[in-house]
Amino acid sequence: xxxxxxxxxxxxxxxxxxxxxxxxxxxxxxxxxxxxxxx
Numbered sequence: 001x002x003x004x005x006x007x008x009x010x011x012x013x014x015x016x017x018x019x020x021x022x023x024x025x026x027x028x029x030x031x032x033x034x035x036x037x038x039x
Contacts (some may be wrong), residue, residue, distance in 0.1 A: 012031055016034065017031045017033050018032060019031055019033070
């Protein structure tokens with residue numbers, strides 16, 4: 001069974017990624033890592 005989005009979000013947060021909130025409204029989420037902002 002594929003992983004649920006909540007599980008993937010949890011993994012990203014544990015890895016140090018943060019969700020960008022300055023991108024405006026929309027259904028797509030943008031994640032960045034403080035150590036590698038181009039990722």
